[in-house]
Amino acid sequence: MLAGSVLAALCFLPTGCLRPRAADEVPSIEFTKIPATGTGGPKLIGEIAGRVKGARPGQRLVLYAYSGVWWVQPFSAQPITQIQADSTWKSPTHMGTEYAALLVDKDFIPASKLNRLPGRGGQVSAVAMVKGHESTTVAPAPIQFGGYAWDVRRLPSDRGGVANPYSAENAWTDAQGMLHLRISKSQDGWACAEVNLQRSLGYGSYVFVVKEVTKLEPATVLGFFTWDDQGAEENNREIDIEISRWGDASSKNTQFAIQPYYVPVNVVRFATPGGRVTYSFRWEPGRVSFKAVRGVGEQHGVNVISQHVFTSGVPSPGSEAVHLNLYVYGKTRMPQQNGTEVVIEKFEYLP
Template sequence: MCELRWSVRLQVCLACVLLAAALVLAGCRNHPSPLEPSVTIAHVPRAGYGGPENVESISGTATITAPGQQIVLYARNGNWWVQPFRSRPFTKIEADATWNNVTHIGHEYAALLVAPGYRPTPTLSSLPSVGGGVLAVVTVKGTEASAVASKVIRFSGYDWTVRAAPDDRGGAMNQYDPDNVSVDKNGYLHLRMMERNSVWTSAEVHLTRSLGYGTYRFVVQDSAHLEPSAVVGMFTSGGRSERDVRSELDIELSHWNKPGKINADYTVQPYYLPENTFHFSVPSGTFTHVLRWEPGEASFKTFYGASGGAGARELTHHVFTSDIPVPAAETAHIDFYDFFHSRGGLTHPSEVVIEKFEYLP
């Protein structure tokens, strides 16, 4: 009898142990272990040497563990360079865990998942390890896909490369479509902004060679009719300097999304220095805008009509003597884009016509 009671008690104890173990396992299933932070690169740009015009799309996914975490991108050409620009080092992670941006071309690419408050270093000899605000790191080699041939047009006796890559000119990323550029039977250059697949696209061309010091003339048909957010830029540019500002001399026609009388300016970058920008108003009609670039001086003039030569009636002029760049493989650009399009910019297609470009040493 005693042996029977002991057997029953043993079976009951064993059942209790099994029940407890089952409850523990069930509890584990109801409270899964926290996710580990991670980042991937899904779309890898091609491998190659970088340059101010040489950018491609890059995208991926991320597993975040707290609000405010972001992606920091780097491309390697010798050193690692933060992307897409030193002034814009962070890439947002969307609600569906994806991220996307553009990067200058390199031989290798890296994505860092970082904590809020992390301050990326613009240039690195080697990437940081996990820790100190870096939550995850992934690197990939650039693909070996061949480069897409650039579209080149002939305008005013010069060859111009048509931009196809995005750019953050004006403080917001603008997409560029080569189909927005054409030259008509009169030899006039047409630049358009169009909406394609719910995305507004801009237009830009730049010379295939550098001209350096000299006189640059641009004949522009009526720009006063353009929407307040539209910008026509005619400038010399050699990319960004070590201070992360564009090395440029600019003639810009725009209201900058602030309707009023002022719709044009001459600028020596960086624009945020008050003495580096001269504002003025251009009425309706065709005007010739002239830049004379010399060592230590940039002289700007705007004339009525399509001449700008002797006897032409002057609208305004201004001379800058500070922050004048020196020639460094810069090229002349003509750009037509939407200023901060995400803030209620264009509502319908827009076009500007450049009748002529002329350079005199």
């Protein structure tokens, strides 16, 4: 009865009914799913999975991906991966050249980044590393839109606070040359859409004409923004026009922003009305001028919906490129209910 009682108690621990470890068994970690090799960056996400042998009840995993240094995965605010009752584990991870898993005690406090991984000993019972594999996936052909070539995203992204899948089938142009972006239901959640220019344009005017956005659900986000994967020192050179209520049905549905967004003066929110709207920003040294107008273009200022000029914290050009995306915001009490589609009629750049 005593042995049965102990086993039953183990089954109620957070890690599930793990097999008790023999006294001489050395814990180990194996990988059953290995992501491709990637250059890192906050937007590129894959999936990693495996199995643990010889774990004690209460132990967890800490995952790292190597890109210059070892970065904890999947997020610094979510550094723990739980071991399931059948001893398996899986997690999204940002991409790297190598991946590592540490079997640790429940009181272990992970570092957000490391120059060198810890060895086995103390609160670390096992360490396993593996190189990323070379991807054999054929990239979708670029989309031609507005006179430019755009790459189509096909890997998950954590923009919006969750690891949304992205589908190349959710971005296309029609016979009139208009760009369609779609959110569709998939077995992994809401499959989103994103395209990005193949080259940087730098200072100048960026214009986006959209058919209709007022019918988007509160958790839907339509974004027009610049992004530099290598430009973290200037908040990735991100300049944003974002159309979303961020999960709050009573909120205004559009914002102009420069990063970091949590600085109050870096964000201006307003309500976009129904119908066709032209959004634009003029990027100059130390200055970004945003504007939204009804219809296509502006006649003597009468069609202006909102305009604002930022002169503080404005990034300088680097390797940024324009991105257009449609995705689901994950940090909301009003989750996405249905798929949706938007039509971007025009993109224009003027030096």
